[in-house]
Amino acid sequence: MVDDTDLFSSLDPQGADWDRLRATGHRLLDMMFDNLQNLREQPVWQPLPDDMRAGFRNAPVPDQGMDADAFGEVFRETVLPYSVGNRHPGFMGWVHGGGTPVGMLAELLAAGLNANLGGRDHAPVEVERMVIRWAATLMGFPETASGLFVTGSSIANFIAVIVASRAAENGLSLRENGMRDRSLVGYAARSAHGCVSRAFDLAGLGSDALRLVPLDDSFRMDTTALKEMIAADRQAGLEPFLVVGTAGTVDVGAIDPLEAIAGIAAEEGVWFHVDGAFGAMAALSPRFKEALSGLEKADSLAFDFHKWAQVPYDAGCVIVRDSTKHAAAFAQTLSYLSREDRGLAAGAPWFCDLGPDLSRGFRALKVWATLSVYGTQRLGQMVDNCCAVARHLADRVAAEPTLDLMAPVTLDIVCFRLRDPALTDEQLDHLNGEVVKDVQESGLAAPSTTRINGRLVIRAAIVNHRTMVADVDRMVDAVLCFAAKRRSGLPA
Missing domain, CATH: 3.40.640.10 (Type I PLP-dependent aspartate aminotransferase-like (Major domain))
Incomplete structure (x- = not known):
């Protein structure tokens, strides 16, 4: 006969450890709320330092566990500052949504339910x-x-x-x-x-x-x-x-x-x-x-x-x-x-x-939460705003003598290109590509590139609900600034 006291006691906390884990959970939730609230003060993107990358690639499989609070600190230092950046209002390179605090909470509920x-x-x-x-x-x-x-x-x-x-x-x-x-x-x-x-x-x-x-x-x-x-x-x-x-x-x-x-x-x-x-x-x-x-x-x-x-x-x-x-x-x-x-x-x-x-x-829970909390009317207004910001960006591009709009703006994607009559098409391809990387590494904004009719162009997708007119203006200013530095031979 086997007594329960002889068996493994499950992975749940025991006794007062529940209170300790609860406190850790509240700290981690506050950390994410603080991070979301202050996104504009952070770089859009920054590369993962070499030592941290090596740490991930060389880390052994854990034998003994660590305290959940300690794990939260590891996450805060090594992952949170170096994510892809799509939550940030300056992220425009790819069609990625920015997420919401309500959606984050719904994910927590779904994970707790584990259905x-x-x-x-x-x-x-x-x-x-x-x-x-x-x-x-x-x-x-x-x-x-x-x-x-x-x-x-x-x-x-x-x-x-x-x-x-x-x-x-x-x-x-x-x-x-x-x-x-x-x-x-x-x-x-x-x-x-x-x-x-x-x-x-x-x-x-x-x-x-x-x-x-x-x-x-x-x-x-x-x-x-x-x-x-x-x-x-x-x-x-x-x-x-x-x-x-x-x-x-x-x-x-x-x-x-x-x-x-x-x-x-x-x-x-x-x-x-x-x-x-x-x-x-x-x-x-x-x-x-x-x-x-x-x-x-x-x-x-x-x-x-x-x-x-x-x-x-x-x-x-x-x-x-x-x-x-x-x-x-x-x-x-x-x-x-x-x-x-x-x-x-x-x-x-x-x-x-x-x-x-x-x-x-349970993916449907976060969709249910989003539609229920914000409603389709407010989400529709968000779509309108993204398209209005894209139209502003297109107008800004049209007003700049060194930029060309490369495709009609149907919804929220704007494709444009640096121009310079002194450069060949291939040289302009290289210039546009290098400037985009300069802007990304600056942390000011994150456009991307694509090709239209064989030519490399700068692409900005206004999908994030946080992106406003000032954000796309900042991106254009950065493109022009880095292009001027490269033309003058100055370090980017």
Whole structure:
């Protein structure tokens, strides 16, 4: 007979240690609130010192544990000052949301609950179903649409490609027989995010099965070319099954002509999917929602709450109009996952029937908290403000004699370039790239670079709710300052 006193006493604190851990938790929470409150006084980004990097890379696996308070101090010194910087109002290089204090608290609650949302009958599952219904409503989908939370749009797009391929004629046989002699092909604009091509790769279709459609002068999909490409592929004996439109392209923020693409997809009998990673959230704004016309006709939609909706990472989402087709692409019957009519194993269908993950965290809680605390009206005003700041940046660029605006500003992404008639295009590419690195290392701002029509340009994405006019002006001033130093030969 084994007595409980002879067994391991669990990982929970014992006795008065609960009070000590509680005090540590309050100190850590205050540390994060203080850090968020004073973001503007900190560098946007700073490189991790070599000794700290070496410390991470050479640290042995811990044998004996350390005090939680001591661990918090290690975090404060080695991680907190050297994160990617997307919370800072000067971060503009990539489409990353800034997060919110409310979202941070929701993450704490979710971690404390430690719920697995792969399935079973419990309240967190109903919360996710509720938020999926809200998301479908916001995007103009029917309330009966299916969906689930995933890490981000990369996985959301992957799931959509899987569902679309299974929804094609005789597509369900792919689950058992694979591609074999099938020749499925899909279409997306050349500006589509690389994760769409990767989805074709991971789905076993092959990245070459994704046809890249040329762009028009506004950096949107050329729908005339799309129709010609579909016709040519049918003539060649291939099977068009999917067309992907983008709402907010990664380079310039353009929105493909979704209404026209929806019409072509309907005529051709192919699945219409929209990658709305960040741009779909323009639906929160009455002013910009019209630009998404046609999105509501999609068969599926991928987007991220952790971008423009400011939910902490990660919180991607996929919505599928036809819940039956969604479940048919993923559902499986296993004895240890049998569903019951009551008890903890009730509540079918489970979320593991709608995607590849059986183990799933409670991502929906922080989305629920964000939408509940801030409301869609205030979030829509935030979208409007980001676009207004982007427009100010575009106007500022147009007013500077040594800067060129390189693409139309559709939403919140501004692409511009330093110019100098004394330099070749290649020399200007180098200058723009080096100046961006100078600005990043200064800690003043964090733009990034991309290429438009073969030329390297500076890219600023105004996604953070904290970014204001003064922040983009500071970024432009820094670009001009470092460019002047490089032209004069002075150290940056």
